[in-house]
Amino acid sequence: MLTRIDLRGRDIDPRNLLPRARIDVSQAVEQIRPLVDGVREHGVEAVKEATHRLDGVDLAALRVPAEAIKEAEQALEPEVRAALLEVIARTRKVHADQRRSDHTTQVVPGGTVTERWLPVSRVGLYVPGGLAVYPSTVVMNVVPAQAAGVPSLVIVSPPQKATGLPDARVLAACALLGVDEVYAVGGAQAVAMLAYGTRGTADPERELPAHDDCAPVDLITGPGNLWVTAAKRLVRGVVGIDAEAGPTEIAILADDTADPAHVAADLISQAEHDPMAASVLVTDSPALADAVDAELAVRVARTKHSERVATALGGPQSATVLVGDLAQGLRVVDAYAAEHLEIQTRDAREWAMRVRNAGAVFVGAYAPVSLGDYCAGSNHVLPTAGCARHSSGLSVQSFLRGIHVVEYTADALRDVAHHVVALANAEDLPAHGEAVTARFEGGAA
Structure with a gap:
């Protein structure tokens, strides 16, 4: 059901070889x-x-x-x-x-910058x-x-x-x-x-x-x-937005210790969202890949939204990616930057803590993505389509703005005035420097 991409022995950037949904926003x-x-x-x-x-x-x-x-x-x-x-x-x-x-940070005596966080x-x-x-x-x-x-x-x-x-x-x-x-x-x-x-x-x-x-x-x-x-x-630009969310996606990094029934069930769980949902298995075990395919053949047929799931799993956005070892598998999942990434391997937490790019990481056999969708306590509004390389999921920080409040005394400003003037002149913005020196003309302050 899942197409296969064999990256074993290929030491190349995998980004252009990995499956993605074809969407023209x-x-x-x-x-x-x-x-x-x-x-x-x-x-x-x-x-x-x-x-x-x-x-x-x-x-x-x-x-x-x-x-x-x-x-x-x-x-x-x-x-x-x-x-x-x-x-x-x-x-x-x-x-x-x-x-x-x-x-509040005291930069110099008499000079502070306070960072305020306002909703x-x-x-x-x-x-x-x-x-x-x-x-x-x-x-x-x-x-x-x-x-x-x-x-x-x-x-x-x-x-x-x-x-x-x-x-x-x-x-x-x-x-x-x-x-x-x-x-x-x-x-x-x-x-x-x-x-x-x-x-x-x-x-x-x-x-x-x-x-x-x-x-x-x-x-x-x-x-x-x-x-x-x-x-x-x-x-x-008129308003702020959190992200441009695409179809949901799951990637699973698994070795021969993973239970193929768990892997298949988790791939299906995300595929039932949408015919364009992406389900990607990355493994160094061809035997596991075969066993997952066998499980999918049984489970897809009996799931409620079987037609939707089959379309998603059979689409160009879903695949099994074979890798030479877990180190290569880690490079692949980092390149893919999945919205949801499961780690089902030996020493799963050790591998999970080495992941750099993912919306959320689910560690081990008993932390499936569906737990995060509902009851883990984490947020399920997450970056898709590789955006986890540069963006985070929804959090409290999404609704806060940092504002710097600058307070300087006359002495603190006088001490740094010559640096302001030097940089203003270097950038051919002399009025910037004059806005500082004007405060000290005629012996003021």
Whole structure:
């Protein structure tokens, strides 16, 4: 089922040989540009039109009524409530330790720089609702934002055709977290609405009913499909974004000690997200690769979303990569920079601590990716498509901004003035130096 790439004995950079999903975000950007421009100019009307045309839902109001959020929480199945509360507790515990503290450095006597960490004022959190619904993603977005101290949180999630509202489990998760500003909007129109608001530039002072009046945000986070990713790219700069999330991916570095049933089950678990999801096995054991293929043949046929899984595993984004030894395997997984990386080898933690590029690393036989998706306490909003080489997953830091506060006395400034003047003149910016020397003209200070 998985194609094979044999890198044994090949001492080359593996990046161009590894499987990847074939996605053209640039083309998608041009396709949704008119939609985003329409929302920017016309606001709520454009949002409703796009929702009708793309989702088949006619929205009387964009904002979800408070009663609907409360009702969803009250109707939540007891076992799902208990699971969500456990996820919230564990995620809060991990993210509480991520909050940075302000710090003052005395550079010289009389001269200090204080680094302050302040939360973004208003954040828009995107929760998908296409092939699957993700109440767990509500937790993963909201908890770090709340830990950072963000004062204004808004959630957007696609409306379901049957109700015109986001999925009830998504709404219930919002209630459990105390989030009451929720909009039944998804796709590119949701991203545009968060970036530009619903008043529109054509008439920015017009009055809107409260249920249609969404103020712009400063930062947008959360995963979504290709159109959401394209819209985030288009509005970047108007607002901040966390990342351009692509299809989910798992890589597993395994040797002959790995259980092929575990490996196969984990590859399938990510493949069921999306036909474009990537599942990659990197191993120095051909026998394990054969055993995993045999397990996949049995397990794919009996899993619920077998057609979706088979498409993902058989696509160009998925493969088994054979390596000569685990040292080469480590180079391969570092080059791949997976969103999720499992280490199922002898001395798994030792190998895991040598990994440089991954969104999250799962160590040993009893830390599968699905644990991280829900109950590990880690965040499941992670960089994809190799972005783990330069980017991190969602955390409290994603919602904080560092601001330097500079305080110098007259004596401290006088002591360094000649250096400022020298550098200002070297860069042909003499007024920079004069802004310092002016403070000491005529014996002042």
